[in-house]
Amino acid sequence: MTDTSGHRNSVTASPAFIDRLRERFGDDALNTGDAIRQQHGTSEAYFADALPDAVLFARSTGDVADLVKMCAAQGVPVVAFGAGTSIEGNALPVQGGVSVDLSQMDAILAVNADDFDCTVQAGVRREQLNEYLRDTGLFFPIDPGANATIGGMASTRASGTNAVRYGTMREAVLALTIVTADGKAITTARRARKSAAGYDLTRLFVGSEGTLGIITEVTLRLHPIPETISAAVCGFETLQGAVDTVVQSIQCGIPLARVEILDDRQMAAVNAWSKLDYPEVTTLFFEFHGSPGGVAEQVEIVRDLSNANGGGDFQWSNLPEERAKLWRARHEAYYAAVNVRPGAVGWATDVCVPISRLPECLVQTKADLEKSSIPATILGHVGDGNFHVVFSIDPNAPEEMAEVKAINERLVARALAMEGTCTGEHGIGLGKQDALIAELGEAVDVMRLLKRALDPQNIMNPGKIFALDMQ
Amino acid sequence: MTDTSGHRNSVTASPAFIDRLRERFGDDALNTGDAIRQQHGTSEAYFADALPDAVLFARSTGDVADLVKMCAAQGVPVVAFGAGTSIEGNALPVQGGVSVDLSQMDAILAVNADDFDCTVQAGVRREQLNEYLRDTGLFFPIDPGANATIGGMASTRASGTNAVRYGTMREAVLALTIVTADGKAITTARRARKSAAGYDLTRLFVGSEGTLGIITEVTLRLHPIPETISAAVCGFETLQGAVDTVVQSIQCGIPLARVEILDDRQMAAVNAWSKLDYPEVTTLFFEFHGSPGGVAEQVEIVRDLSNANGGGDFQWSNLPEERAKLWRARHEAYYAAVNVRPGAVGWATDVCVPISRLPECLVQTKADLEKSSIPATILGHVGDGNFHVVFSIDPNAPEEMAEVKAINERLVARALAMEGTCTGEHGIGLGKQDALIAELGEAVDVMRLLKRALDPQNIMNPGKIFALDMQ
Numbered sequence: 001m002t003d004t005s006g007h008r009n010s011v012t013a014s015p016a017f018i019d020r021l022r023e024r025f026g027d028d029a030l031n032t033g034d035a036i037r038q039q040h041g042t043s044e045a046y047f048a049d050a051l052p053d054a055v056l057f058a059r060s061t062g063d064v065a066d067l068v069k070m071c072a073a074q075g076v077p078v079v080a081f082g083a084g085t086s087i088e089g090n091a092l093p094v095q096g097g098v099s100v101d102l103s104q105m106d107a108i109l110a111v112n113a114d115d116f117d118c119t120v121q122a123g124v125r126r127e128q129l130n131e132y133l134r135d136t137g138l139f140f141p142i143d144p145g146a147n148a149t150i151g152g153m154a155s156t157r158a159s160g161t162n163a164v165r166y167g168t169m170r171e172a173v174l175a176l177t178i179v180t181a182d183g184k185a186i187t188t189a190r191r192a193r194k195s196a197a198g199y200d201l202t203r204l205f206v207g208s209e210g211t212l213g214i215i216t217e218v219t220l221r222l223h224p225i226p227e228t229i230s231a232a233v234c235g236f237e238t239l240q241g242a243v244d245t246v247v248q249s250i251q252c253g254i255p256l257a258r259v260e261i262l263d264d265r266q267m268a269a270v271n272a273w274s275k276l277d278y279p280e281v282t283t284l285f286f287e288f289h290g291s292p293g294g295v296a297e298q299v300e301i302v303r304d305l306s307n308a309n310g311g312g313d314f315q316w317s318n319l320p321e322e323r324a325k326l327w328r329a330r331h332e333a334y335y336a337a338v339n340v341r342p343g344a345v346g347w348a349t350d351v352c353v354p355i356s357r358l359p360e361c362l363v364q365t366k367a368d369l370e371k372s373s374i375p376a377t378i379l380g381h382v383g384d385g386n387f388h389v390v391f392s393i394d395p396n397a398p399e400e401m402a403e404v405k406a407i408n409e410r411l412v413a414r415a416l417a418m419e420g421t422c423t424g425e426h427g428i429g430l431g432k433q434d435a436l437i438a439e440l441g442e443a444v445d446v447m448r449l450l451k452r453a454l455d456p457q458n459i460m461n462p463g464k465i466f467a468l469d470m471q
Numbered sequence: 472m473t474d475t476s477g478h479r480n481s482v483t484a485s486p487a488f489i490d491r492l493r494e495r496f497g498d499d500a501l502n503t504g505d506a507i508r509q510q511h512g513t514s515e516a517y518f519a520d521a522l523p524d525a526v527l528f529a530r531s532t533g534d535v536a537d538l539v540k541m542c543a544a545q546g547v548p549v550v551a552f553g554a555g556t557s558i559e560g561n562a563l564p565v566q567g568g569v570s571v572d573l574s575q576m577d578a579i580l581a582v583n584a585d586d587f588d589c590t591v592q593a594g595v596r597r598e599q600l601n602e603y604l605r606d607t608g609l610f611f612p613i614d615p616g617a618n619a620t621i622g623g624m625a626s627t628r629a630s631g632t633n634a635v636r637y638g639t640m641r642e643a644v645l646a647l648t649i650v651t652a653d654g655k656a657i658t659t660a661r662r663a664r665k666s667a668a669g670y671d672l673t674r675l676f677v678g679s680e681g682t683l684g685i686i687t688e689v690t691l692r693l694h695p696i697p698e699t700i701s702a703a704v705c706g707f708e709t710l711q712g713a714v715d716t717v718v719q720s721i722q723c724g725i726p727l728a729r730v731e732i733l734d735d736r737q738m739a740a741v742n743a744w745s746k747l748d749y750p751e752v753t754t755l756f757f758e759f760h761g762s763p764g765g766v767a768e769q770v771e772i773v774r775d776l777s778n779a780n781g782g783g784d785f786q787w788s789n790l791p792e793e794r795a796k797l798w799r800a801r802h803e804a805y806y807a808a809v810n811v812r813p814g815a816v817g818w819a820t821d822v823c824v825p826i827s828r829l830p831e832c833l834v835q836t837k838a839d840l841e842k843s844s845i846p847a848t849i850l851g852h853v854g855d856g857n858f859h860v861v862f863s864i865d866p867n868a869p870e871e872m873a874e875v876k877a878i879n880e881r882l883v884a885r886a887l888a889m890e891g892t893c894t895g896e897h898g899i900g901l902g903k904q905d906a907l908i909a910e911l912g913e914a915v916d917v918m919r920l921l922k923r924a925l926d927p928q929n930i931m932n933p934g935k936i937f938a939l940d941m942q
Contacts, residue, residue, distance in 0.1 A: 114718075186916075189911070195892035200628070201917060212670075293768060297762055297764060353663055436669050
């Protein structure tokens, strides 16, 4: 774990300061209770708890702006919190200060169905949005598994199962309302589908993990619900055969909507956790979107490729409730994998490589895992070249943590050697700071210059992504 | 026109400095001849000439880095130059200094056909790249009309005719090599299809018009050449009918590859310039990509919509050479429009609005143009909500320039009132600086902070996008 304490330059919120916050925001919104602080100081992953001094439940962009102004005047850190589902410690207030919880900012402000876009407050969750949109014939495709907030997904540049066809939050966000480190609210772009108007502030803030400003509203691209949606599950004799099927499908230009790999151990965990009875072999979960004719064309080609690579029969799920069951199992895969041991904590890795290197990256990783006694599964968004290893770690066995750290370092080094990235979608947070430097070298200094320019006091989610000292 | 002289804080290259450049780069590469300086100090649009003190024909990233280091030591401006086809004065060295011409850096460094990507030097032109790629079955879709350099296209966030299906340079660029203002070379990302590794430097430099650093290499996403490509031209009784057809096609989710509008005057200009005999009515140019079945499905729906909106017969161009002729006519449309008067200069506007607002925006703009006596045509990438008015201006009639300026200001105000942008694809350069502030307000101050952080001496293409003083 990266030590961030050496870069602490912010101050803890004093009791007098918290009193002033309480005066401005009221007892309902400003909370210093132990349980609430604990909830905002714990992550879903293996990081040590780090509690905020107070939690503000913001109700408006104005609340966030006022909070940031007050914190800026004192040098107190501000850390945005959405659903708390990130897994690199991205929202942990490691230098104390105020957690600003955006979950009550959950209004859907506008749906422009004719333009395939909508504007929502940052605390709207993706499932809530899709439920709201259902009658419009549109949907929001980005699906990281967890029922995250849209603001959190933008902050970590999330993607997930649909990204192979519909892109990531990088492509999905049209515009943002941001509270900057001096407490001003800006809007980064208009609602036009494309623009060449100055620097791309939207993309700068997407993925900046709250370190440059706080996202309070998001304008999103939407997509028409396809006329035909077909989902299928297919087991393979070998990991190599499954991943070769994916790579060849992509190289044929098949517009797969989703293609997920789950290895034999992950399938066993899914069966146990979700009470299913899939064969416990490496399996692909597919989803095809399009016109009836278009889907039929896609399926025919992919089935031929699958047969040639040792795939079994396709088990189809064409009814909405069957598909929902299938994808629920996929979405619970992380919890299924962590909970193969009671009381375990999870560590999810997250590399992404060029698709041509994916088979060797996966096969080498699987071989490395087989040398370890720690339960570990492979699952991933293989159409993008992105996959995760999920470890189930005994929190009372420090040697397990050390072993996983070493396996993860080998995995990141393997991905970087293949021109890949240390994180496809989880972000850097606390856990990948050394890997970021290994990946991008002096470019990280350019990031530092940007951070210093936009947050000169280092109050916005301090201690994340990189240490501030130049290389 | 925005006055940038008040923000000049850079120094002209002294004769002694130019001697040192000549010593380092040699007479072949470092040129101070009048003709070459003139070529690098003229734009395709209505801006006054602004000549560099010298032109360096760079041969490598190392050349660019050394030049920037030498210029930084003296505070001399550095302005990147590709093919010189930008039309907002983006590459004019308005504060003098050195133009660095990247056109000789035209090597295609790698094509990774299995990963649908390639890496090229910044001076490679898009037609050269597509010719090179032909045997791989892949193509680079971004097509702004002009045979621009890839570096220039990245710098202005170019898009063009294929963007409705394939996106803009924002989506097409996977990674950049940048020479920063201190003369270091950095690479912004790896070759993975997606990444959440820190700030999105790639998207920050795409569209920054050389004001934050100089792009010397570009890694691009490629796409498979579709199995079936069909192009068609269709004339309409009314402008409204043509644009309604486009909007309804997009709203039906038809994955149009290209859909271009040319109004009656533009068609007359095209006929005269390209020696064609299309009916001189508002016309849509379509291109459909997909499998044979997929294209047939698309065509059927679009033809029905077109018939319902007063469209005539589709004239098909399915053979490659017929398609090339059709799109050549479209690409020459700017020159055709400017040259309806001999000796005229061009002024191309460039707004983009949400697609639902496009019909009223186009109809109101057409009505405004009809009140003017200055020749003007409408053409645009209407699938994105983006269109241009091209004026043909007598350079010796200052009242014409003033009238066009007023029409353009009304057009920008109309687009902004419809939640659109003042530039879909041409960038800000010199011509849209006031419009940028009208569009984004205080967000421009955030851009200024970024510029000051990455280019503290203001030597990288100074005077472009915005004045440096905070609002």
